Amino acid sequence: MKTSIVKNVVKVILPLIQIFGAYVIIFGHVSPGGGFAGGSIVGSSLILYRLIYGSERADRKFIYFYLLKLVSISLVVYGTLKGLIFILEHLGFNGFIPIGVPGNLLSGGLIMPLNVLIGIVVSITFYFIATLFEEGELENVNGAE
Amino acid sequence: MSRIIELFPFITILLLLIFGAFLTPLIKKKSSIVRTNIAINIITMMMNLVTLVYVNNYGTFIFKFGHYGSPFGIIFHIGPVEVAIAMMFSFVITMVSWYSFYSIEKEIEEKRVGFYYILNSLLLASLLGIVYTYDVFNGYVFLELSTLAACGIIIVKDKKENIKAAIKYLMLSTLGSGLVLMGIAFIYSISGHLSMEYIHEAIVASSLAKENLLLISIVLFSIGLGIKSAMFPMHVWLPDAHTTAPSPSSAILSGLVIKAPVIFLIKIYYVVYGFEFVNSSRILQLMLIFGGTGMIMGSLFARRQKYLKRLIAYSSVAQMGYIFFGIGLGNELGLIMAIYHILAHGLTKSSLFLSAGSFIEQTGFKKIEDFKGIGKEMPVTLGIFTLSALSLIGIPVLPGFISKWNLALASIDSGMIYLLIVILLSSLLNAVYYFPIIINGYFGEDNLDGKVFKSKSKPIKELIPVILLTLAMIAIGFMSGPVIEFIRSGIYM
Amino acid sequence: MLMVQNSYIEVGAIILFGIGFMILLLNNNMIKKIIGMNIMDTSIFLLFISIGYIHGKEAPIIVDGEINAMGYVNPIPSGLMLTGIVVAVSVTGLMLALTIKLYEKYGTIELDEIMNMRSD
Numbered sequence: 001m002k003t004s005i006v007k008n009v010v011k012v013i014l015p016l017i018q019i020f021g022a023y024v025i026i027f028g029h030v031s032p033g034g035g036f037a038g039g040s041i042v043g044s045s046l047i048l049y050r051l052i053y054g055s056e057r058a059d060r061k062f063i064y065f066y067l068l069k070l071v072s073i074s075l076v077v078y079g080t081l082k083g084l085i086f087i088l089e090h091l092g093f094n095g096f097i098p099i100g101v102p103g104n105l106l107s108g109g110l111i112m113p114l115n116v117l118i119g120i121v122v123s124i125t126f127y128f129i130a131t132l133f134e135e136g137e138l139e140n141v142n143g144a145e
Numbered sequence: 146m147s148r149i150i151e152l153f154p155f156i157t158i159l160l161l162l163i164f165g166a167f168l169t170p171l172i173k174k175k176s177s178i179v180r181t182n183i184a185i186n187i188i189t190m191m192m193n194l195v196t197l198v199y200v201n202n203y204g205t206f207i208f209k210f211g212h213y214g215s216p217f218g219i220i221f222h223i224g225p226v227e228v229a230i231a232m233m234f235s236f237v238i239t240m241v242s243w244y245s246f247y248s249i250e251k252e253i254e255e256k257r258v259g260f261y262y263i264l265n266s267l268l269l270a271s272l273l274g275i276v277y278t279y280d281v282f283n284g285y286v287f288l289e290l291s292t293l294a295a296c297g298i299i300i301v302k303d304k305k306e307n308i309k310a311a312i313k314y315l316m317l318s319t320l321g322s323g324l325v326l327m328g329i330a331f332i333y334s335i336s337g338h339l340s341m342e343y344i345h346e347a348i349v350a351s352s353l354a355k356e357n358l359l360l361i362s363i364v365l366f367s368i369g370l371g372i373k374s375a376m377f378p379m380h381v382w383l384p385d386a387h388t389t390a391p392s393p394s395s396a397i398l399s400g401l402v403i404k405a406p407v408i409f410l411i412k413i414y415y416v417v418y419g420f421e422f423v424n425s426s427r428i429l430q431l432m433l434i435f436g437g438t439g440m441i442m443g444s445l446f447a448r449r450q451k452y453l454k455r456l457i458a459y460s461s462v463a464q465m466g467y468i469f470f471g472i473g474l475g476n477e478l479g480l481i482m483a484i485y486h487i488l489a490h491g492l493t494k495s496s497l498f499l500s501a502g503s504f505i506e507q508t509g510f511k512k513i514e515d516f517k518g519i520g521k522e523m524p525v526t527l528g529i530f531t532l533s534a535l536s537l538i539g540i541p542v543l544p545g546f547i548s549k550w551n552l553a554l555a556s557i558d559s560g561m562i563y564l565l566i567v568i569l570l571s572s573l574l575n576a577v578y579y580f581p582i583i584i585n586g587y588f589g590e591d592n593l594d595g596k597v598f599k600s601k602s603k604p605i606k607e608l609i610p611v612i613l614l615t616l617a618m619i620a621i622g623f624m625s626g627p628v629i630e631f632i633r634s635g636i637y638m
Numbered sequence: 639m640l641m642v643q644n645s646y647i648e649v650g651a652i653i654l655f656g657i658g659f660m661i662l663l664l665n666n667n668m669i670k671k672i673i674g675m676n677i678m679d680t681s682i683f684l685l686f687i688s689i690g691y692i693h694g695k696e697a698p699i700i701v702d703g704e705i706n707a708m709g710y711v712n713p714i715p716s717g718l719m720l721t722g723i724v725v726a727v728s729v730t731g732l733m734l735a736l737t738i739k740l741y742e743k744y745g746t747i748e749l750d751e752i753m754n755m756r757s758d
Contacts, residue, residue, distance in 0.1 A: 075167035083159040089212050129731045289725045305743045326682045334689045
């Protein structure tokens, strides 16, 4: 599993997977895909890194506590943005976010930034689930506290 | 101002999700996690109170998400029934978190306390979502969320039995949600809508042609949601899950989690299908049979139990039987009483579980026979237990009596007088298994030997939440007239 | 018989649902149960998406700013099933985690063996 061939091949294809994932996330509102699909692609690249380079190196690179912070902040930003939009629309302030031309990258209001946030959450959650199956508990991961 | 108050149901869910669940992993100190959560719960309760007063004065209102009306967007329908149930849910959760502030560390490991509070907020948010929503698929998503969170608050204890119980619960629950999703697929294929009112219109327009599909879908919904709310033959997951969970979790599981699917089921019946189809499809007779057998069999099972919490869990099965019985009677009073019993049983059973939890916590025993003479050692707690048990047995003025009395009236109304026997028998059976605990706890010379008065009693400040729950229960019994009128003003049929 | 030929996707979905349901209910092995659950969920996704599919129409993607609602299949069922997939993934994840815990505590993942163990 951890021969140098695999390591070198992974070194090449890992960025490609991540770029594809980012593409799926960012173009989620104009083509098939979106936050969940792209996030799972990025998450699978993180899992691949962990499988190939071993858990110690992955733990050093993806520190549990920072990832958790990232997830929480993304979720909070997502909730605040979406909730604020609903609240403001109910109170009568609408139409302050330009919708743009359908089909363009910068269109669809807030959908793209929200997709990016979902992508972050989903990718890290997938990585966490894989880690959980390996370690038993997330607290056992290095750098938990 | 009124537009701001109309936002409150949505804001409560948002606050619970953001501050209760998403932000919590960022907080490092355990005590501040607990404080934040209790503060959020209290704010939720206050907002629900304001909404309750608003609905009482100005009537039902509808919250549209992002200005899209019903067929395109998701809407929340906030009427008297929804507000009353939401108020009960947030009140019970607040009291339970207050109680667990003192005692949860004795039951679960310290590093999991944060998880417990996250899951509590998530659970309350999803339950409120189920109660408010008027969109079938949105209801399904909230239902799944509540199942996952409920599973979480069972396994925070991390013992052997908890894992087993949680797996049992999750498995049957996924079975139920699969059936519900299948039902949604069927009614979506008939009507092309997901919004409850529009499905109803489409169904009324095409009911004769598609009667078999409608029948299949209504059975799928009934069985699926019946599994989730522990309808009698599908109750097998309930005793294990509610017994092994930590006591505050048991209170939430028994008081709230099994009630939310019932509300969803009532909405499906009377908002989606409409009274006429439901009445002609004989599904209500099925509910009546399941509810009636549940009332008796749940009590019979409970009588044979040796462990205190297991007895209370089986008693929940019997009480859910009352709710399904009320729905199954098929008249207005029966439905009102089903909803009233949801309120009453939520308050009663949570205080019962909390007081049983404090017996177990203070003495370390689990079996019923070890609790002889507990009334001398913990008089106040057993007093609370007694009041709640009396309500379940059906002593006048307490809410259990009100719902039994009115259920009896409703069954006379519907022309099925023989159903009175079921209600009477179930009440007697309730008395048979609750009275020995109380009598052995307070009386008997040899029971009280060697017990020191108030020796194991909890400090009174730790009992305040349970006392408040009991007071709310008594209040809802005393003010049963206004409460029933309030529910009647917003009943779906 | 003609009805079966015309709506073979729905019939297949219902048969798959039955298979998944029975595996989930009757099998004792936890992993097989989880597989059964996934088959059941997938069959519902298949049924839902087949409801929204209209023969001869395209996926609802706007190309070059061209908007014509009549040319597309119904996108709502696909959107709903994306949510359904997310739910199924999270339930599967939790189930697998619980299975690992079960193996740690009991040393087996066969439920009938676990039920036979005397619990105090």
